[in-house]
Amino acid sequence: MSPLTHALLSWLTANSAPSLTRRERGLVTLAGVVPDLDAIGAIPQLLTARSAHPVYWGSDLHHVLGHNLLAAAVTAGLVAWRAERRVLAGALAFAAFHLHLLCDLVGSRGGDGYTWPMAYLVPFTDRVQLEWSGQWQLDAWPNVAITAAAIVVTLVLAARRGFGPLEVLWPAADHAVVEVARRRVGRFAGR
Numbered sequence: 001m002s003p004l005t006h007a008l009l010s011w012l013t014a015n016s017a018p019s020l021t022r023r024e025r026g027l028v029t030l031a032g033v034v035p036d037l038d039a040i041g042a043i044p045q046l047l048t049a050r051s052a053h054p055v056y057w058g059s060d061l062h063h064v065l066g067h068n069l070l071a072a073a074v075t076a077g078l079v080a081w082r083a084e085r086r087v088l089a090g091a092l093a094f095a096a097f098h099l100h101l102l103c104d105l106v107g108s109r110g111g112d113g114y115t116w117p118m119a120y121l122v123p124f125t126d127r128v129q130l131e132w133s134g135q136w137q138l139d140a141w142p143n144v145a146i147t148a149a150a151i152v153v154t155l156v157l158a159a160r161r162g163f164g165p166l167e168v169l170w171p172a173a174d175h176a177v178v179e180v181a182r183r184r185v186g187r188f189a190g191r
């Protein structure tokens with residue numbers, strides 16, 4: 001799914017525990033988007049595509065380096081290390097990371113039909129490849145519906161709690177999001 005959808009779903013995962021601090025919510029949200037760092041190899045792949053020595057780091061490493069159990073455990077460990085409520089924040093980071101994997105599993109098919117299998121137990125073995133034959137395309141309607149639903153729930157929560165998903169990155173914009181949320185969906189949020 002798109003980075004926006006992953007970010008929203010991760011922030012909502014963080015908000016399932018109202019006791020988390022702003023910083024902890026930010027860490028859990030980060031844990032849910034960090035798997036896609038392994039897509040960064042697409043840049044050198046693109047840049048060298050017409051050269052004498054093309055590299056295929058995008059195709060070879062995306063859904064391999066960052067979409068596995070070890071990466072999830074390391075990410076959850078780092079979040080726990082930086083959090084006050086270590087167990088809770090670490091567990092939610094692990095959950096957000098795996099929600100990302102689940103979303104990719106069901107809805108990240110490329111335009112060419114490739115399903116981007118995930119080598120879940122790399123580097124220990126590459127024999128376990130998570131893949132679902134029913135996977136829909138990245139731009140298919142279920143992804144649009146899930147993203148739209150996540151936006152609505154995010155706005156309701158923002159209206160109710162007074163903070164949104166930009167609270168760590170861009171507080172001023174986050175205040176604007178809360179204002180818009182309170183105007184648009186305040187009625188549904190009991191405001």
Ligand SMILES: [Zn+2]
Pocket residue numbers: 001035036067100104
């Ligand atoms: Zn991903």
